[in-house]
Amino acid sequence: MPDAAKHHFVVVTGHLPVDPIPDGGDRVRWRASRSGVNAALHPVVARRHGTWIGWHGLADRQLGRFDWDGISVQPVPMPATDVTDHLGGHCETSLAPLYHDAVEPPQFDRRWRQAYRRVNDRYSRAVADIAAPGATVWIHDYQLQLVPAMLRVLRPDLLIGFFLHVPFPPIELFEKLPQRGEILGGLLGADLVGFQNTRSSANFCQAVTEFGEFRMDADVVHPNGRRVSISAFPVSVDAAGFERRARDPQTQHRAAEIRAELGQPRTILLAVDHLDPAKGIEQRLDAYHELLAEERLDPATTLLIQVAVPGRQHGAERPDAWTRVERKVAQINGLYSWITRPAVHFLHQALTPQELVALYLAADVMLATPLRAGMNVNAKEYLACRTDDTGTLLLSEGSGTAAGFPEAVTVNPYDIDAFKSAILTAIKPGNSDGRRIQMRAMRRRLREHDVHRWATQYLDALNDTAMRNRPASSSLAARVPLPMSRRTQPSTNCGSS
Known part of the structure:
Protein backbone atom coordinates (compact mmCIF):
# COMPACT_ATOMS: atom_id res chain seq x y z
CA MET A 1 0.00 0.00 0.00
CA SER A 236 -17.18 17.14 -21.72
CA VAL A 237 -16.83 13.38 -22.23
CA ASP A 238 -14.12 10.91 -23.18
CA ALA A 239 -14.87 11.25 -26.89
CA ALA A 240 -12.13 8.86 -28.02
CA GLY A 241 -13.28 6.21 -25.56
CA PHE A 242 -16.87 6.35 -26.78
CA GLU A 243 -15.73 6.27 -30.39
CA ARG A 244 -13.76 3.09 -29.70
CA ARG A 245 -16.81 1.42 -28.15
CA ALA A 246 -19.01 2.56 -31.02
CA ARG A 247 -16.63 1.10 -33.63
CA ASP A 248 -16.47 -2.25 -31.87
CA PRO A 249 -18.12 -4.87 -34.16
CA GLN A 250 -19.90 -6.46 -31.18
CA THR A 251 -21.43 -3.13 -30.21
CA GLN A 252 -22.55 -2.48 -33.80
CA HIS A 253 -24.03 -5.97 -33.97
CA ARG A 254 -25.95 -5.29 -30.75
CA ALA A 255 -27.28 -2.01 -32.17
CA ALA A 256 -28.59 -3.87 -35.23
CA GLU A 257 -30.16 -6.46 -32.91
CA ILE A 258 -31.96 -3.72 -30.98
CA ARG A 259 -33.53 -2.33 -34.15
CA ALA A 260 -34.53 -5.83 -35.23
CA GLU A 261 -36.05 -6.61 -31.83
CA LEU A 262 -38.07 -3.39 -32.10
CA GLY A 263 -39.46 -4.40 -35.49
CA GLN A 264 -37.16 -2.27 -37.67
CA PRO A 265 -38.97 1.05 -37.08
CA ARG A 266 -38.23 3.92 -39.41
CA THR A 267 -37.41 6.27 -36.51
CA ILE A 268 -36.22 5.58 -32.97
CA LEU A 269 -36.28 8.49 -30.53
CA LEU A 270 -34.03 8.04 -27.47
CA ALA A 271 -33.86 9.87 -24.14
CA VAL A 272 -31.65 8.97 -21.17
CA ASP A 273 -32.21 10.74 -17.85
CA HIS A 274 -32.46 10.28 -14.13
CA LEU A 275 -36.05 10.17 -12.90
CA ASP A 276 -36.14 13.76 -11.72
CA PRO A 277 -38.68 16.52 -12.48
CA ALA A 278 -35.86 18.80 -13.68
CA LYS A 279 -35.06 16.35 -16.49
CA GLY A 280 -38.27 17.19 -18.35
CA ILE A 281 -39.47 13.61 -18.89
CA GLU A 282 -43.12 14.57 -18.38
CA GLN A 283 -42.96 17.41 -20.92
CA ARG A 284 -41.28 15.10 -23.42
CA LEU A 285 -44.00 12.48 -23.01
CA ASP A 286 -46.71 15.14 -23.36
CA ALA A 287 -45.24 16.38 -26.66
CA TYR A 288 -44.88 12.83 -28.00
CA HIS A 289 -48.43 11.94 -26.90
CA GLU A 290 -49.95 14.94 -28.70
CA LEU A 291 -48.05 14.14 -31.90
CA LEU A 292 -49.48 10.61 -31.84
CA ALA A 293 -52.98 11.89 -31.04
CA GLU A 294 -52.82 14.37 -33.92
CA GLU A 295 -51.57 11.60 -36.23
CA ARG A 296 -48.48 13.62 -37.04
CA LEU A 297 -46.42 10.65 -35.87
CA ASP A 298 -47.27 7.07 -36.79
CA PRO A 299 -46.72 4.54 -33.97
CA ALA A 300 -46.23 1.89 -36.66
CA THR A 301 -43.03 3.60 -37.83
CA THR A 302 -41.87 5.69 -34.85
CA LEU A 303 -41.20 4.80 -31.23
CA LEU A 304 -39.67 6.40 -28.16
CA ILE A 305 -37.19 4.71 -25.83
CA GLN A 306 -37.12 6.50 -22.47
CA VAL A 307 -34.35 5.28 -20.18
CA ALA A 308 -34.87 6.51 -16.60
CA VAL A 309 -31.58 5.72 -14.89
CA PRO A 310 -32.13 4.88 -11.20
CA GLY A 311 -30.59 7.61 -9.08
CA ARG A 312 -29.04 7.41 -5.66
CA GLN A 313 -32.12 8.55 -3.78
CA HIS A 314 -31.69 8.89 -0.03
CA GLY A 315 -35.05 9.68 1.49
CA ALA A 316 -36.31 11.82 -1.41
CA GLU A 317 -37.57 9.29 -3.93
CA ARG A 318 -40.11 11.67 -5.47
CA PRO A 319 -43.01 9.20 -5.57
CA ASP A 320 -45.27 11.79 -7.18
CA ALA A 321 -42.89 12.25 -10.12
CA TRP A 322 -42.59 8.49 -10.56
CA THR A 323 -46.38 8.08 -10.49
CA ARG A 324 -46.94 10.85 -13.05
CA VAL A 325 -44.36 9.44 -15.48
CA GLU A 326 -45.69 5.90 -15.08
CA ARG A 327 -49.25 7.09 -15.72
CA LYS A 328 -48.27 9.00 -18.86
CA VAL A 329 -46.35 6.03 -20.27
CA ALA A 330 -49.28 3.70 -19.58
CA GLN A 331 -51.73 6.10 -21.20
CA ILE A 332 -49.66 6.43 -24.37
CA ASN A 333 -49.09 2.70 -24.64
CA GLY A 334 -52.73 1.92 -23.93
CA LEU A 335 -53.85 4.10 -26.82
CA TYR A 336 -51.14 3.70 -29.46
CA SER A 337 -49.29 0.41 -28.97
CA TRP A 338 -49.57 -2.87 -30.80
CA ILE A 339 -49.42 -6.10 -28.86
CA THR A 340 -45.83 -6.64 -29.95
CA ARG A 341 -44.71 -3.00 -30.23
CA PRO A 342 -45.17 -0.43 -27.43
CA ALA A 343 -45.21 3.19 -28.53
CA VAL A 344 -42.98 3.99 -25.54
CA HIS A 345 -40.33 1.62 -24.22
CA PHE A 346 -39.76 2.75 -20.64
CA LEU A 347 -36.64 1.33 -18.97
CA HIS A 348 -36.08 2.13 -15.31
CA GLN A 349 -32.69 0.46 -14.98
CA ALA A 350 -28.98 1.09 -15.11
CA LEU A 351 -27.52 0.01 -18.44
CA THR A 352 -24.03 -1.32 -18.99
CA PRO A 353 -21.73 1.01 -20.97
CA GLN A 354 -21.87 -1.41 -23.91
CA GLU A 355 -25.67 -1.51 -23.97
CA LEU A 356 -25.89 2.27 -23.68
CA VAL A 357 -23.53 2.80 -26.62
CA ALA A 358 -25.55 0.26 -28.65
CA LEU A 359 -28.68 2.32 -27.92
CA TYR A 360 -26.89 5.48 -29.05
CA LEU A 361 -26.06 3.73 -32.32
CA ALA A 362 -29.57 2.35 -32.77
CA ALA A 363 -31.35 5.68 -32.18
CA ASP A 364 -32.05 8.10 -35.01
CA VAL A 365 -32.76 11.08 -32.73
CA MET A 366 -31.41 11.89 -29.28
CA LEU A 367 -33.81 13.92 -27.12
CA ALA A 368 -31.65 15.71 -24.54
CA THR A 369 -34.28 18.10 -23.24
CA PRO A 370 -34.03 18.76 -19.48
CA LEU A 371 -35.89 21.74 -18.07
CA ARG A 372 -32.61 22.86 -16.51
CA ALA A 373 -29.20 21.20 -16.44
CA GLY A 374 -25.61 22.31 -16.10
CA MET A 375 -24.47 20.05 -18.93
CA ASN A 376 -26.13 17.12 -20.66
CA VAL A 377 -23.42 14.46 -20.79
CA ASN A 378 -25.66 11.96 -22.63
CA ALA A 379 -25.97 14.36 -25.55
CA LYS A 380 -22.20 14.53 -25.92
CA GLU A 381 -21.89 10.76 -25.57
CA TYR A 382 -24.42 10.36 -28.39
CA LEU A 383 -22.38 12.67 -30.62
CA ALA A 384 -19.17 10.79 -29.85
CA CYS A 385 -20.79 7.47 -30.82
CA ARG A 386 -22.14 8.62 -34.20
CA THR A 387 -18.93 7.78 -36.03
CA ASP A 388 -20.69 7.73 -39.44
CA ASP A 389 -21.98 11.31 -38.87
CA THR A 390 -25.63 10.20 -38.96
CA GLY A 391 -28.31 10.94 -36.39
CA THR A 392 -29.92 14.11 -35.06
CA LEU A 393 -29.49 15.82 -31.70
CA LEU A 394 -32.41 17.74 -30.14
CA LEU A 395 -31.23 19.93 -27.25
CA SER A 396 -33.02 21.90 -24.57
CA GLU A 397 -32.29 25.60 -24.26
CA GLY A 398 -32.21 24.91 -20.51
CA SER A 399 -29.06 22.80 -20.79
CA GLY A 400 -25.57 24.26 -20.81
CA THR A 401 -24.82 21.94 -23.75
CA ALA A 402 -26.94 23.94 -26.20
CA ALA A 403 -24.60 26.94 -26.37
CA GLY A 404 -21.73 24.80 -27.67
CA PHE A 405 -23.65 23.09 -30.48
CA PRO A 406 -25.62 25.62 -32.55
CA GLU A 407 -26.05 23.02 -35.32
CA ALA A 408 -28.38 20.93 -33.11
CA VAL A 409 -32.16 21.34 -33.10
CA THR A 410 -33.00 23.36 -29.98
CA VAL A 411 -36.22 23.84 -28.06
CA ASN A 412 -37.76 25.43 -24.98
CA PRO A 413 -39.07 22.26 -23.29
CA TYR A 414 -41.79 24.20 -21.47
CA ASP A 415 -43.37 25.12 -24.84
CA ILE A 416 -45.16 21.92 -25.85
CA ASP A 417 -46.15 23.22 -29.28
CA ALA A 418 -42.55 24.21 -30.02
CA PHE A 419 -41.42 20.87 -28.63
CA LYS A 420 -43.69 19.02 -31.07
CA SER A 421 -42.38 21.06 -33.99
CA ALA A 422 -38.79 20.40 -32.92
CA ILE A 423 -39.38 16.63 -32.82
CA LEU A 424 -40.91 16.73 -36.30
CA THR A 425 -37.97 18.80 -37.56
CA ALA A 426 -35.53 16.31 -36.05
CA ILE A 427 -37.12 13.27 -37.71
CA LYS A 428 -38.17 14.85 -41.01
CA PRO A 429 -36.42 13.37 -44.02
CA GLY A 430 -34.44 16.17 -45.49
CA ASN A 431 -31.05 17.14 -46.74
CA SER A 432 -29.05 14.16 -45.50
CA ASP A 433 -25.80 15.67 -46.76
CA GLY A 434 -26.52 18.87 -44.83
CA ARG A 435 -27.29 16.94 -41.67
CA ARG A 436 -24.10 14.95 -41.99
CA ILE A 437 -22.16 18.19 -42.33
CA GLN A 438 -23.82 19.52 -39.17
CA MET A 439 -23.16 16.30 -37.26
CA ARG A 440 -19.56 16.26 -38.48
CA ALA A 441 -19.06 19.83 -37.23
CA MET A 442 -20.45 18.98 -33.78
CA ARG A 443 -18.37 15.83 -33.52
CA ARG A 444 -15.21 17.67 -34.55
CA ARG A 445 -15.83 20.30 -31.86
CA LEU A 446 -16.46 17.56 -29.31
CA ARG A 447 -13.17 15.83 -30.13
CA GLU A 448 -11.32 19.15 -29.80
CA HIS A 449 -12.98 19.89 -26.46
CA ASP A 450 -13.06 16.46 -24.85
CA VAL A 451 -12.96 15.67 -21.14
CA ARG A 470 1.72 32.92 -3.57
CA PRO A 471 4.92 34.94 -3.32
CA ALA A 472 7.45 34.24 -6.05
CA SER A 473 9.93 32.97 -3.46
CA SER A 474 7.55 30.38 -2.04
CA SER A 475 8.23 26.76 -2.81
CA LEU A 476 5.42 25.06 -4.68
CA ALA A 477 5.08 21.30 -4.51
CA ALA A 478 5.10 19.39 -7.77
CA ARG A 479 1.73 19.68 -9.40
CA VAL A 480 -0.23 16.96 -11.13
CA PRO A 481 1.21 16.32 -14.60
CA LEU A 482 -0.82 17.78 -17.43
CA PRO A 483 -0.10 15.56 -20.45
CA MET A 484 -1.87 17.73 -23.01
CA SER A 485 0.59 20.22 -24.42
CA ARG A 486 -1.91 22.79 -25.67
CA ARG A 487 -2.83 25.29 -22.96
CA THR A 488 -6.12 27.03 -23.54
CA GLN A 489 -7.85 29.86 -21.77
CA PRO A 490 -11.25 29.24 -20.18
CA SER A 491 -14.24 31.47 -20.53
CA THR A 492 -14.14 34.10 -17.80
CA ASN A 493 -17.04 36.38 -18.66
CA CYS A 494 -18.28 36.91 -15.12
CA GLY A 495 -20.30 39.96 -15.85
CA SER A 496 -22.77 38.64 -18.40
CA SER A 497 -25.35 35.92 -18.62
Missing part, protein backbone atom coordinates in the same frame (compact mmCIF):
# COMPACT_ATOMS: atom_id res chain seq x y z
CA PRO A 2 1.41 3.43 -0.93
CA ASP A 3 2.29 5.95 1.74
CA ALA A 4 -1.00 7.66 2.69
CA ALA A 5 0.81 11.01 2.94
CA LYS A 6 1.90 11.02 -0.73
CA HIS A 7 -1.33 11.72 -2.62
CA HIS A 8 -0.53 14.67 -4.90
CA PHE A 9 -3.78 14.76 -6.91
CA VAL A 10 -6.98 14.21 -4.95
CA VAL A 11 -10.49 14.34 -6.42
CA VAL A 12 -13.37 14.68 -3.95
CA THR A 13 -17.02 13.93 -4.78
CA GLY A 14 -20.16 13.16 -2.80
CA HIS A 15 -20.15 9.56 -4.02
CA LEU A 16 -17.43 7.27 -5.22
CA PRO A 17 -17.51 6.22 -8.90
CA VAL A 18 -18.68 2.75 -7.83
CA ASP A 19 -21.82 1.28 -6.29
CA PRO A 20 -21.61 -1.55 -3.75
CA ILE A 21 -23.00 -5.01 -4.41
CA PRO A 22 -23.25 -6.57 -0.92
CA ASP A 23 -22.93 -10.35 -0.93
CA GLY A 24 -24.56 -10.87 2.46
CA GLY A 25 -21.24 -11.13 4.27
CA ASP A 26 -18.39 -8.84 5.11
CA ARG A 27 -17.09 -8.63 1.56
CA VAL A 28 -18.32 -6.00 -0.88
CA ARG A 29 -18.16 -6.23 -4.66
CA TRP A 30 -18.25 -3.08 -6.78
CA ARG A 31 -19.75 -2.01 -10.09
CA ALA A 32 -19.36 1.25 -11.97
CA SER A 33 -22.00 3.83 -11.16
CA ARG A 34 -23.72 5.83 -13.86
CA SER A 35 -23.65 9.60 -13.33
CA GLY A 36 -22.51 12.57 -15.34
CA VAL A 37 -19.95 13.55 -12.69
CA ASN A 38 -18.40 10.08 -12.62
CA ALA A 39 -18.42 9.76 -16.42
CA ALA A 40 -16.51 13.03 -16.73
CA LEU A 41 -14.01 12.47 -13.93
CA HIS A 42 -13.11 8.80 -14.27
CA PRO A 43 -10.83 9.12 -17.34
CA VAL A 44 -9.25 12.26 -15.83
CA VAL A 45 -8.40 10.63 -12.50
CA ALA A 46 -7.19 7.45 -14.19
CA ARG A 47 -4.88 9.31 -16.58
CA ARG A 48 -3.35 11.33 -13.73
CA HIS A 49 -3.07 8.37 -11.32
CA GLY A 50 -5.08 10.30 -8.77
CA THR A 51 -6.85 9.39 -5.55
CA TRP A 52 -10.65 9.59 -5.39
CA ILE A 53 -12.41 10.38 -2.09
CA GLY A 54 -16.15 9.92 -1.59
CA TRP A 55 -18.87 8.01 0.21
CA HIS A 56 -19.00 4.33 -0.69
CA GLY A 57 -22.81 3.98 -0.54
CA LEU A 58 -23.16 1.88 2.63
CA ALA A 59 -24.49 3.54 5.77
CA ASP A 60 -22.76 2.86 9.09
CA ARG A 61 -19.92 1.00 7.36
CA GLN A 62 -16.21 1.74 7.62
CA LEU A 63 -14.13 0.58 4.64
CA GLY A 64 -10.46 0.95 3.90
CA ARG A 65 -8.72 2.22 0.80
CA PHE A 66 -8.91 0.01 -2.31
CA ASP A 67 -7.99 0.13 -6.00
CA TRP A 68 -10.63 0.06 -8.71
CA ASP A 69 -10.13 0.27 -12.46
CA GLY A 70 -6.74 1.93 -12.14
CA ILE A 71 -7.80 4.43 -9.47
CA SER A 72 -6.91 4.60 -5.78
CA VAL A 73 -10.22 4.92 -3.93
CA GLN A 74 -10.52 6.30 -0.39
CA PRO A 75 -14.03 5.77 1.07
CA VAL A 76 -15.56 8.24 3.53
CA PRO A 77 -17.99 6.69 6.06
CA MET A 78 -21.52 8.03 6.51
CA PRO A 79 -23.86 7.34 9.46
CA ALA A 80 -27.42 6.45 8.49
CA THR A 81 -28.75 9.67 10.00
CA ASP A 82 -26.47 11.72 7.75
CA VAL A 83 -27.50 9.69 4.69
CA THR A 84 -31.07 10.76 5.41
CA ASP A 85 -30.49 14.32 6.58
CA HIS A 86 -27.49 15.38 4.49
CA LEU A 87 -28.15 13.56 1.20
CA GLY A 88 -31.89 12.93 1.23
CA GLY A 89 -32.63 16.14 3.09
CA HIS A 90 -30.38 19.08 2.42
CA CYS A 91 -28.80 17.98 -0.87
CA GLU A 92 -31.77 16.42 -2.66
CA THR A 93 -34.66 18.35 -1.09
CA SER A 94 -33.14 21.79 -0.41
CA LEU A 95 -30.22 22.43 -2.76
CA ALA A 96 -30.94 20.39 -5.90
CA PRO A 97 -34.44 21.83 -6.50
CA LEU A 98 -33.23 25.37 -5.78
CA TYR A 99 -30.24 25.07 -8.11
CA HIS A 100 -32.46 23.75 -10.92
CA ASP A 101 -34.67 26.86 -11.07
CA ALA A 102 -36.99 25.55 -8.33
CA VAL A 103 -38.66 23.17 -10.80
CA GLU A 104 -39.71 21.50 -7.54
CA PRO A 105 -40.31 23.72 -4.49
CA PRO A 106 -37.23 23.42 -2.24
CA GLN A 107 -37.74 22.58 1.42
CA PHE A 108 -35.46 23.74 4.23
CA ASP A 109 -34.75 22.23 7.64
CA ARG A 110 -32.23 23.26 10.31
CA ARG A 111 -31.46 19.62 11.14
CA TRP A 112 -30.56 18.97 7.50
CA ARG A 113 -28.21 21.98 7.46
CA GLN A 114 -26.45 20.70 10.57
CA ALA A 115 -25.94 17.33 8.89
CA TYR A 116 -24.59 19.11 5.80
CA ARG A 117 -21.98 20.83 7.96
CA ARG A 118 -21.03 17.57 9.68
CA VAL A 119 -20.55 15.72 6.42
CA ASN A 120 -18.55 18.53 4.83
CA ASP A 121 -16.33 18.63 7.92
CA ARG A 122 -15.83 14.84 7.74
CA TYR A 123 -14.76 15.11 4.09
CA SER A 124 -12.40 17.98 4.87
CA ARG A 125 -10.63 15.98 7.55
CA ALA A 126 -10.41 12.92 5.31
CA VAL A 127 -8.70 14.98 2.59
CA ALA A 128 -6.41 16.72 5.07
CA ASP A 129 -5.23 13.35 6.37
CA ILE A 130 -4.12 11.92 3.01
CA ALA A 131 -3.08 14.91 0.88
CA ALA A 132 0.65 15.42 0.37
CA PRO A 133 2.17 18.83 1.16
CA GLY A 134 1.13 21.28 -1.54
CA ALA A 135 -1.17 18.72 -3.22
CA THR A 136 -3.84 19.65 -5.74
CA VAL A 137 -7.34 18.93 -4.41
CA TRP A 138 -10.31 19.15 -6.80
CA ILE A 139 -13.70 19.20 -5.05
CA HIS A 140 -16.92 18.64 -6.97
CA ASP A 141 -20.57 19.58 -6.80
CA TYR A 142 -23.22 20.94 -4.51
CA GLN A 143 -22.97 18.23 -1.84
CA LEU A 144 -19.56 19.60 -0.72
CA GLN A 145 -19.74 23.38 -1.02
CA LEU A 146 -18.39 23.98 2.50
CA VAL A 147 -15.33 21.76 2.07
CA PRO A 148 -13.03 24.34 0.38
CA ALA A 149 -13.11 26.77 3.32
CA MET A 150 -12.98 24.02 5.94
CA LEU A 151 -10.04 22.38 4.20
CA ARG A 152 -8.16 25.67 3.87
CA VAL A 153 -8.27 26.07 7.66
CA LEU A 154 -6.90 22.55 8.14
CA ARG A 155 -4.37 22.60 5.28
CA PRO A 156 -3.54 26.10 4.00
CA ASP A 157 -0.69 24.61 1.96
CA LEU A 158 -3.05 22.86 -0.46
CA LEU A 159 -4.08 24.06 -3.91
CA ILE A 160 -7.87 23.82 -3.79
CA GLY A 161 -10.25 23.86 -6.75
CA PHE A 162 -14.02 23.54 -6.79
CA PHE A 163 -16.30 22.73 -9.72
CA LEU A 164 -20.10 22.91 -9.70
CA HIS A 165 -21.71 20.47 -12.14
CA VAL A 166 -25.28 21.76 -11.69
CA PRO A 167 -26.41 25.31 -12.54
CA PHE A 168 -25.80 28.05 -9.99
CA PRO A 169 -29.18 29.75 -9.51
CA PRO A 170 -30.04 33.38 -10.20
CA ILE A 171 -29.94 35.67 -7.21
CA GLU A 172 -33.74 35.74 -6.89
CA LEU A 173 -33.63 32.04 -6.04
CA PHE A 174 -30.31 31.90 -4.21
CA GLU A 175 -31.41 34.57 -1.74
CA LYS A 176 -34.06 32.13 -0.44
CA LEU A 177 -31.35 29.76 0.86
CA PRO A 178 -31.08 30.12 4.65
CA GLN A 179 -27.33 29.37 4.61
CA ARG A 180 -26.48 31.47 1.56
CA GLY A 181 -23.64 33.30 3.31
CA GLU A 182 -22.15 30.06 4.57
CA ILE A 183 -22.28 28.54 1.08
CA LEU A 184 -20.57 31.55 -0.48
CA GLY A 185 -17.89 31.55 2.21
CA GLY A 186 -17.37 27.82 1.74
CA LEU A 187 -16.86 28.12 -2.01
CA LEU A 188 -14.52 31.09 -1.64
CA GLY A 189 -12.15 28.86 0.32
CA ALA A 190 -11.07 27.51 -3.08
CA ASP A 191 -8.44 29.09 -5.31
CA LEU A 192 -10.67 28.62 -8.36
CA VAL A 193 -14.45 28.15 -8.52
CA GLY A 194 -15.56 26.67 -11.85
CA PHE A 195 -18.99 26.48 -13.44
CA GLN A 196 -20.54 24.84 -16.48
CA ASN A 197 -21.35 28.07 -18.29
CA THR A 198 -21.05 31.84 -18.09
CA ARG A 199 -24.64 32.22 -16.88
CA SER A 200 -23.85 30.27 -13.72
CA SER A 201 -20.56 32.10 -13.15
CA ALA A 202 -22.35 35.45 -13.60
CA ASN A 203 -25.05 34.35 -11.12
CA PHE A 204 -22.34 33.45 -8.60
CA CYS A 205 -20.56 36.78 -9.08
CA GLN A 206 -23.83 38.60 -8.51
CA ALA A 207 -24.47 36.62 -5.33
CA VAL A 208 -20.97 37.42 -4.04
CA THR A 209 -21.50 41.10 -4.82
CA GLU A 210 -24.95 41.18 -3.20
CA PHE A 211 -24.37 39.07 -0.09
CA GLY A 212 -20.60 39.03 0.44
CA GLU A 213 -18.31 41.61 1.96
CA PHE A 214 -15.42 41.00 -0.39
CA ARG A 215 -13.71 43.16 -2.98
CA MET A 216 -14.31 41.93 -6.50
CA ASP A 217 -12.47 42.77 -9.74
CA ALA A 218 -14.18 41.34 -12.83
CA ASP A 219 -13.75 37.57 -12.41
CA VAL A 220 -11.60 37.65 -9.25
CA VAL A 221 -12.84 37.84 -5.64
CA HIS A 222 -10.51 38.95 -2.83
CA PRO A 223 -11.52 37.26 0.43
CA ASN A 224 -9.12 37.96 3.30
CA GLY A 225 -6.34 39.11 1.00
CA ARG A 226 -6.49 36.05 -1.26
CA ARG A 227 -7.43 35.82 -4.93
CA VAL A 228 -10.24 33.48 -5.94
CA SER A 229 -10.82 33.18 -9.67
CA ILE A 230 -14.32 32.57 -11.06
CA SER A 231 -14.69 31.02 -14.49
CA ALA A 232 -16.71 28.74 -16.78
CA PHE A 233 -15.41 25.39 -18.02
CA PRO A 234 -18.05 23.40 -19.96
CA VAL A 235 -17.58 19.76 -19.01
CA HIS A 452 -9.15 15.72 -21.02
CA ARG A 453 -8.98 19.20 -22.49
CA TRP A 454 -11.67 20.29 -19.99
CA ALA A 455 -9.56 19.00 -17.10
CA THR A 456 -6.38 20.52 -18.52
CA GLN A 457 -8.05 23.91 -18.91
CA TYR A 458 -9.32 23.81 -15.35
CA LEU A 459 -6.07 22.60 -13.76
CA ASP A 460 -3.99 25.05 -15.78
CA ALA A 461 -6.21 27.89 -14.55
CA LEU A 462 -5.96 26.55 -10.99
CA ASN A 463 -2.16 26.51 -11.13
CA ASP A 464 -2.13 30.01 -12.63
CA THR A 465 -4.29 31.25 -9.76
CA ALA A 466 -1.94 29.64 -7.25
CA MET A 467 1.07 31.38 -8.83
CA ARG A 468 -0.67 34.74 -8.44
CA ASN A 469 -1.70 33.95 -4.87
